[in-house]
Amino acid sequence: MALRCLQLLRPPHLSLHKSYSPLGLPRVSISDATWRRLSRSPPSSRLLCSSSDQPQSPQVTDKGVNQNPQKSIVGDLLDYLNESWTQFHATAEAKRQLIAAGFELLNENDDWDLQPGGRYFFTRNMSCLIAFSIGQKYKVGNGFHIIAAHTDSPCLKLKPRSASSKSGYLTINVQTYGGGLWHTWFDRDLSLAGRVILRDGNGSFQHTLVRVKRPLLRVPTLAIHLDRTVNSDGFKPNLEMHLVPLLATKNEEIQTKSEERTNSNKSPHHHSLLLNALSEEMGCKCEEIMAMELNVCDTQPSCLGGVKNEFIFSGRLDNLASCYCALRSLIDSSDGLSDETAVRMVALFDNEEVGSNSMQGAGAPTMFQAIRRIVDNLVHQSMGEAAFERAIRSSFLVSADMAHGVHPNFSDKHEEHHRPGLQKGLVIKHNANQRYATSAVTAFLFKQVAEIRGLPVQEFVVRNDMGCGSTIGPILASGVGIRTVDCGIPQLSMHSVREICGKEDIDNAYKIFSSFFDNFSEIDKKLSVDF
The missing domain is CATH 2.30.250.10 (Aminopeptidase i, Domain 2)
Known part of the structure; x- marks a missing residue:
């Protein structure tokens, strides 16, 4: 029965357009016959896979009602991957979705007129994007809650x-x-x-x-x-x-x-x-x-795979999977700004794979310039001085980049007690030599974000006899001294032309990121740390 509504390849979103306008918006030409065919298609034929992608009822756990019944975003992720062949297309598609969700496009060359409750974004080089939602109860000096990822791939x-x-x-x-x-x-x-x-x-x-x-x-x-x-x-x-x-x-x-x-x-x-x-x-x-x-x-499309259709086979999972989970969590959480006291932000950078040292990379001050402009735009003389510095000290950044899942044929390449598995949750990355920016405090806070929704997390450290990669986390953390945790969706075949990750891990990441935006303001109040 499940096979009747099984569709391994989701039709590419807006697959009929051939180019983008100078604003990055797709030029679409769809015939009347095509519209009629699409309108006659039963809903089940447009689904990615089985009913596991449909909204689910809240589940009761030993901690009470599990408040994470959101629908699956896996089908939408595949659409995003199939549109986003390059960092430019990934940014253009993100731009399209933000505009459709009611975000206002800003220009870095213009003056900004920002308001509490507003939703905004801007792009740089059409490969870097900063989007943010301002809480209705935001006060200048309050923190920024940020998820950062990168749009480029080898x-x-x-x-x-x-x-x-x-x-x-x-x-x-x-x-x-x-x-x-x-x-x-x-x-x-x-x-x-x-x-x-x-x-x-x-x-x-x-x-x-x-x-x-x-x-x-x-x-x-x-x-x-x-x-x-x-x-x-x-x-x-x-x-x-x-x-x-x-x-x-x-x-x-x-x-x-x-x-x-x-x-x-x-x-x-x-x-x-x-x-x-x-x-x-x-x-x-x-x-x-x-x-x-x-x-x-x-040219091979992104698709589901495995006998249970539990895997995602695709290029560029590193790191477009993180980009999309972050983007969707910001878009979907932006309706809940009425009680928010912080600014929610997603920062997508280019050139991470080659060191981030570019105008559009995390090594540029793009994100911190945006934070300063937001603070300056909302500040009043009565707020006092050093509003930007106070905001940074209250902020928290999630560096989201894919993680190494344990390979069944090469399990010895992982440290024995830190072997993240696919379908087992988001991975928190640790490294004593600061190749990752995670600390005990930031890891604890991020675990609380997951725990409040009953979501699993895993942890990873590299073996002592192997080198360790890095992320944009240490770059951004050291830029102005912002609290940072490094995390990632576990995957196999990282940096291959064709990579693999777990379908459940995508939804898990989306839910944790959503919980971060929804709950971090309250979680952060409960922790007292000697600064």
Whole structure:
């Protein structure tokens, strides 16, 4: 019976649009026939999976009524992942959802007129986003309750001069971004997405997003007949020589050679076949493409998997899963601002995978500048001085980045007593050397956030004989001295082109983040710490 309403692949949200406007909003063209077909579809056919994704009744536990019966957000997460091939698309989709939820778009270049009870956001570089809701009872000097994540993932990016050819093939020069498991990018159906600067007929320029959904590229592996020791010695590709996607056979380009050299004595920076594919997708002319920043993307849709459909198979789970859980919790909690004394905020940064040292990364003062502007906008002379500093001392930040779940085939890679499992709850990360920003105090407070809703959490520390990664948590914590906890949804295959996490862990993270926004003001009052 359950199989009747089972749908492994949710139809991609707004899959018919081809480009975005300069504001990042999708241009949609849907035929009348399509609207009629969608309107006739029974509700069950539009569900992601079984009734486990439907609203559930409150459950009675030994602590009383479990107040976490929210509907599942897994289906919406898959829609978000399928729209968000790049950090630019992830930000544009977040922007669309915030506007639909009634948030007001701000511009960093303008004066802000903020009010208690208001909901606002702004973007930077179309890859960084700060959204916030001001409590109706907020007083200047009160804290900010923040969830921070990052929009970028390891990928391949086109080089400024991508056109190359080898042995009769047209190839694309790419550079590696972040610490990816690059061998997983071989033999995948790949395409391109990102942002483009276009020149219009008036001589001005506009920023637009592009995503070519059909497979354009592939990086083929070498046949085992030509590499007999690959299984015994391991697959060790040279990333400059071997990680080069194929675009076409060279004879397909002969007819366009003259076009490539029009008005130029130099070789083209990009193959004309590639530019043609992009221009067709955007509905423009090749010569109108002035600049572009493109990622190589896997075309396989995000979906449910496993015999019980309990897993999510997708690229970019690190860290778009955290981004979406944070975003949704802010949107869905924003109706409960009447008694809120703090400011609720979500900060999504770019370039975490390469150190965060950019204008749009967590290393920039973007978030703290936003906090100061909010405080300054609401302050009155009667409030006293140092309002920003007092607000920071009362604030709390949740650094949300995916965590390493224990691998059944490599369980020895985890410390024996800290082996987070999938479907067992959000993971609090600890590191004595401050690779994570968690302290005993911040871990305790975050556990209280989960406990008040009866939600499970796990804990993780790395083995002493292994190195430890880091997050934006220590960067933000040390920026101005804000209390921080590092946590994450457990996953496998981190930094692969195709990752895996548990369906229940997504909903669990969403519920804990919602509890954080709903309850942290009261929880924080109960703890007395000698500052």
